[in-house]
Amino acid sequence: MPPQTLTILGSTGSIGQSALAVIRLHPERYRIFALSAHRQWKGLCEQCREFQPEYAVVGDAKDAACLRNDLRDSNLKTEVLYGPEALCQVAADRGVDTVVAAIVGAAGLSSALAAAMAGKRILLANKESLVMAGALFMQTAKKNGAVILPIDSEHNAIFQSLPRDFSGDWTQSGVHKLWLTASGGPFLDFSAEALTRVTPEQAVKHPRWSMGQKISVDSATLMNKGLEVIEAHWLFNAPPESIEVVVHPQSLVHSLVEYVDGSMLAQLGNPDMRVPIAHALAWPERVTSGVSGLDLFQAARLDFFPPDTARFPCPGLAYAALAAGGTAPAILNAANEVAVAAFLERRIAFSDIFRCIDAVLNAMSAMPADTLEAIQSADATARRLCAAQSGVLPS
């Protein structure tokens, strides 16, 4: 078998590095076609030295020039490109079999969509693509024969727990409910009052997972779970009322599928993203990930309880946006990105994240989300409104 050729979008990030860690273990199976980073051209240069891709993509011309110089000094033939168009180009190139979509936020949408349009096998980490443009993304993938393999741990667990031939037909498959597990984040036991005083440093220190800054804050507000409800809706054709969130602080059960006969199938494992990434890379086969199986004797206990919607109201906003439909989830996503950035820059308090997003959702009405332009326009307006919100709120 010839090696699978891969483009890794966002290769310098947490998911990108985990993907390369698995790929490094299997040089005979995988070959890197393209890697990308936004600003971290030095880290990208290191990765190019090791994996020798055909292309490397950075954010702008200045970083591209720096990267070109360093690559030339190392005698590497990797061609350097820059900007959003270049990301789409390396996602859709005929030389690529599989695209790992691991850019953070709305910035990952157009390249993931380009991969769907080109009928690629897509290992999807960028959940924001589905939150913003779920209907468009799924339709585009279907029309062009793209295969979407989720690597978000919960969705990968659900994918593993569904029948192999699952086509989205719940009745035929006997699926009754999807249970998304949530670690609860670093502030699980904090009072509402204590939550108003938490710092960015505390928020990005996740108790179970090591992740990028944005998703770490999303985990702390539980918005991450809200985004994942929307992601599950699109990936598995799941009615919103059949997607339930359960807090499971040990993060060992990565999610469950409940069937009509009362069976609950789950996927368990150590909380390490190399596991779902290895699963999706090799699917339908299996390869080693570098992660050992769970030590059940040491794990000993598994706790489950309902989320506290009063202290953590963000998932409620996501359910409401999903019910409103159209561009509402894109508005939610954009406002969340701006509010999280404002919190990380200490311009707003942790509890203002919810207030900003809520205000933006109330100020805008949902429009049909059937074109990328409509979605990007809603995204831009929501960003402007949220920036104004986060500028006036006391920090």
Ligand code: NAD
């Ligand atoms: P990260 O911040 O660690 O890395 C993000 C990557 O995207 C980097 O390579 C960065 O250079 C690139 N990037 C950032 N802004 C960009 C822009 N404007 N244009 C082009 N590239 C840009 O993020 P992460 O934690 O790896 O998360 C990546 C995605 O995977 C997110 O959508 C996140 O929700 C999802 N995800 C992450 C985890 C995890 O464990 N980290 C788990 C599940 C899902």
Ligand code: MG
């Ligand atoms: Mg997840």
